[in-house]
Amino acid sequence: MRRIEAIDFFYLAMPEILDISDGSQDALLVRIVAGDQVGWGECEASPLVTIASLVCPMSHHVCKPVSASVLGERIERVEDILRIHNQVRVNSMDLLQTDHTLSGIDVALWDLLGKAHHVPVYNLLGYCQVYPKTPYASYLFGGTPQETLEKAQKASSEGFRAVKFGWGPFGRESVEADNDQVVAAREGLGKDGILLVDAGTIWGENVSAAEKRLKILEECEVTWLEEPFHTGALKAYNDLARISGKVKLAGGEGAHNEYIAQQMIDYAGIEYIQIDTGRIGGITASKRVTDYAVKKEVNFVNHTFTSHLALSASLQAYAGLRDHVLCEYPGQLQQLADDLTFEHFEMDANGQIQLPEKPGLGFSPNIAALRKYLVEARIEVNGKTLYQTPVF
């Protein structure tokens, strides 16, 4: 019987972390070993905190370290992943970081099981066929409209049929300044491209601030306005959705379990639910949201701003859905994220990408290239070492 023998967390970082909205500056790579199989995954954000949640001392019955529910467990079939996933949620209920930690572990377990069964993960999820996705290049707004225009032109010239701009100065200055940015993005992209705008929760729950940007978004034929508000501000979302006309709302990257995503679908009036596999609880939780989105006729889209390993993980949950076509494709990765895998997604002549027909996730870490990013970390409690950077 195959059992989980080791969970190793590798904290990787660029030599210098800048105070910019770029989530590819560090990474937490997860390796799970069970018998003759190895699986790889990635957790979203703050590697040190996630490491602490893997190894922390127990606080009480439902506040155990995540490792306690994973190490030694049987991993032969899909049901084993579901059992481990549920155990982690129950046994680490009172630990907020749990869902990040579980995410990378869950992804690594699906990768491992796919390899053990010699099939892609999407087959294990019940999809017989995989459909191409249309990636949108995900960019930060430029410091000036001209910069934004140039980024859009670049994306278009690289073959992207869709571009998303977000964060940066958007929403922080005047309505006019935002208008100029959106107009520049449309101009750079050309009239046929799919243009998306991400407000990065800048308006909290202030509906009227968001409303003031609707006119220009509609004029520039923006397909969706993403995250005008905090993930939990369902009423603000819903109020805006009633008046947003052709501009649809998108959100959900902040969801760290499937319930939060379902609530956005049920009560926020969004038409695109965006799920980060590295945060929501891995592929298991992503697939539950996919199924719910299909039932409720909402579009599923991945949220990914890190490596192509994370991108592969995030596409699995909706790989077999022909009508859910858009996918986020990080356009400006740091070298670390690029070096993270041997394989990379390549766009075809139609500006589309497709998951490979390879066992597991089909992407594997380039360990030799990653050594130089490895961060040495050490956690000691009462003289006992609970964590030290493992050997690759």
Added chain:
Amino acid sequence: MRRIEAIDFFYLAMPEILDISDGSQDALLVRIVAGDQVGWGECEASPLVTIASLVCPMSHHVCKPVSASVLGERIERVEDILRIHNQVRVNSMDLLQTDHTLSGIDVALWDLLGKAHHVPVYNLLGYCQVYPKTPYASYLFGGTPQETLEKAQKASSEGFRAVKFGWGPFGRESVEADNDQVVAAREGLGKDGILLVDAGTIWGENVSAAEKRLKILEECEVTWLEEPFHTGALKAYNDLARISGKVKLAGGEGAHNEYIAQQMIDYAGIEYIQIDTGRIGGITASKRVTDYAVKKEVNFVNHTFTSHLALSASLQAYAGLRDHVLCEYPGQLQQLADDLTFEHFEMDANGQIQLPEKPGLGFSPNIAALRKYLVEARIEVNGKTLYQTPVF
């Protein structure tokens, strides 16, 4: 001008942590120093992970360590707390543990500001008068109905007018076994006492499992059934609320921001919203939920299972509301939680407790008694010590 000079996290633990549903086995005590003032607070659950989130290296623009938004900040007025609170949420958005960490810091800031202004925290929150609360003794169900009966008798003989039983075997075995437990609780408490039952999310989102227990709960005049489901399972809550008759639903301790609590109020059909100040984001977030609960005619109740410092913090948000009378009062604290403060709440002859008219929270740590519980922890990243246990 008074600025925050130090944030110290003290990890305290009983010599042995048992695998039981008792959250008072460890504690994270927060000390904030600003000028000549000191404030104290407490964070819920998993001290090591929360420490990591205070000191972790920045991952990107909105994934900074919590300390980055607090240290050096001005702290003179209530508006300063609100500003710091918001900064933490924005700057550490992508770090799930943030709300736990913020909770203890927020509580300590209110304590500090109350002391600086020589007024209780509830005055700073706008309450001129404070009303007594009726504490319910919060117990785990006994291993047998007889044990439960004896616990209820003990609570009653100690003057408690209300008792809550939860966790333990409840919901894990047959309906008959659960019936016997509830009958025993009612018998031990006597017919006039307020009896509450806590299912500890045992049924996930399985409404029919919960429904099978409604009959006995109604027969035994149970005032509320708490947490039948996961915090996010709003639809399951709402479906059960429609058929639960005289037994009202309670929930919300899992809420780690005010939005989650608002959603339970809006969509779950609960009549009691239970807020843990050590998890939801401190007194600032608790007060927002209180205001919303009043508006929506839902009862506010604290959730507290640790020290009397935490209990004082948790009562502040609804101290001035005459009609919201119940409060959770941990009935079986570990010695650590008892030793944590010099002062303790005492029930009066009416079985009620009241916040003291003292500056800040009115409760202060018994440092000499706490030294023996101090856990030595150390976190190093790339050879640099990010955390080591501070000196009391």
